Amino acid sequence: MTNIEQLVRQDLKDIQPYPIDRQGNQNGIWLDMNELPWDPCEQMAIQGINRYPLPNPPALMCQLANYYGVSQENLILTRGSDDGIDALMRLFCHPFRDEVIISSPTFSMYGVSAKLQGAKIIDVPLDADFSWNKTAVEKSINSKTKIIFICSPNNPTGNLIPAEEILALAEKVSTQAIVVVDEAYIEFSDTMSMTSKIEQVSNLVILRTLSKAFGLAGIRCGVAIAEKKLIKFLQALLPPFPVSQFTLKAAMQATTWENIERIKGYIEIVKTQRAFLQEKLSKFAFVKKIWPSQANFLLMQCDDVNKIYWYCVEQGFMLRKFNDKSQLHDCLRLSVGLPSQNEKLLNVLAAVTG
Numbered sequence: 001m002t003n004i005e006q007l008v009r010q011d012l013k014d015i016q017p018y019p020i021d022r023q024g025n026q027n028g029i030w031l032d033m034n035e036l037p038w039d040p041c042e043q044m045a046i047q048g049i050n051r052y053p054l055p056n057p058p059a060l061m062c063q064l065a066n067y068y069g070v071s072q073e074n075l076i077l078t079r080g081s082d083d084g085i086d087a088l089m090r091l092f093c094h095p096f097r098d099e100v101i102i103s104s105p106t107f108s109m110y111g112v113s114a115k116l117q118g119a120k121i122i123d124v125p126l127d128a129d130f131s132w133n134k135t136a137v138e139k140s141i142n143s144k145t146k147i148i149f150i151c152s153p154n155n156p157t158g159n160l161i162p163a164e165e166i167l168a169l170a171e172k173v174s175t176q177a178i179v180v181v182d183e184a185y186i187e188f189s190d191t192m193s194m195t196s197k198i199e200q201v202s203n204l205v206i207l208r209t210l211s212k213a214f215g216l217a218g219i220r221c222g223v224a225i226a227e228k229k230l231i232k233f234l235q236a237l238l239p240p241f242p243v244s245q246f247t248l249k250a251a252m253q254a255t256t257w258e259n260i261e262r263i264k265g266y267i268e269i270v271k272t273q274r275a276f277l278q279e280k281l282s283k284f285a286f287v288k289k290i291w292p293s294q295a296n297f298l299l300m301q302c303d304d305v306n307k308i309y310w311y312c313v314e315q316g317f318m319l320r321k322f323n324d325k326s327q328l329h330d331c332l333r334l335s336v337g338l339p340s341q342n343e344k345l346l347n348v349l350a351a352v353t354g
């Protein structure tokens with residue numbers, strides 16, 4: 001069993017959340033936060049924005065806890081998973097002392113946040129077929145390792161990392177490090193989230209976001225899910241009012257039971273379109289390889305990648321091209337679009353090779 005108090009930075013051990021007593025006093029007269037007592041604009045679509053938002057509004061927390069299958073105490077709202085990554089980095093890593101492990105190619109913000117915090121990045125790359133190498137990760141663990149980031153399904157390769165391997169690793173490092181599983185794309189996969197494991201594995205943190213499957217990238221909202229002591233630390237570390245009223249309202253509407261059913265319909269369309277695109281793309285002569293994906297994007301290795309990329313740009317399509325020096329220098333990543341957009345893209349790609 002992990003003692004989270006031993007793992008967090010010792011100079012943050014006594015950190016306390018900013019005190020906000022409104023939760024149980026929704027109908028009171030609020031004179032405690034120097035707000036204007038009028039709503040600023042009658043035409044505004046959302047009321048109550050003269051008030052600071054509740055950091056974890058009970059109705060939203062209840063909906064999210066139901067959706068993620070955890071209890072409310074195991075959940076904290078973040079301004080998207082980027083914010084969760086950054087907060088964890090600051091909570092666990094002493095600048096210029098501690099280390100984090102990532103497995104490239106992967107989501108770039110783990111490296112960015114580590115650098116900002118002054119944590120050393122130990123990169124244990126994925127194998128040539130993009131599978132995650134648990135043995136190599138274990139070998140690179142030392143007494144300074146504080147966070148191991150695992151992205152599953154991984155961005156940009158689209159593959160899942162086996163849950164049993166993640167759990168075994170978490171067990172192995174339970175007295176010294178946390179394992180963060182970023183499940184930004186899990187809704188598009190054929191597997192279960194690992195949220196149900198947090199009860200047994202107290203050094204496991206799951207990051208989920210409303211940016212992808214829920215289509216709410218613009219509101220900046222996600223959650224970190226973990227054992228309750230760790231959640232309390234995150235509460236104390238994040239600013240007192242991290243998420244705006246607009247965001248809370250949109251998140252509330254998006255995560256109702258009825259809307260989740262609607263979203264499931266969209267997810268099915270993405271999965272069908274992903275299979276359709278993969279099949280069609282693999283037939284183009286310039287596509288050397290296209291990897292199976294459990295996310296809402298596909299990664300393909302191309303001949304003459306620059307020509308393909310810039311032709312698509314000319315035709316109005318933005319795809320993702322990678323740094324010329326990276327492992328993926330001859331690859332393009334494309335998100336699954338609307339069926340009509342996917343058809344159009346296939347026509348453009350058919351024309352590029354002429």
Ligand SMILES: Cc1ncc(COP(=O)(O)O)c(C=O)c1O
Binds near residue numbers: 107
């Ligand atoms: C793997 C992964 N994690 C996190 C994020 C960022 O999520 P959010 O929008 O919730 O900050 C992204 C965004 O592309 C991502 O690919």
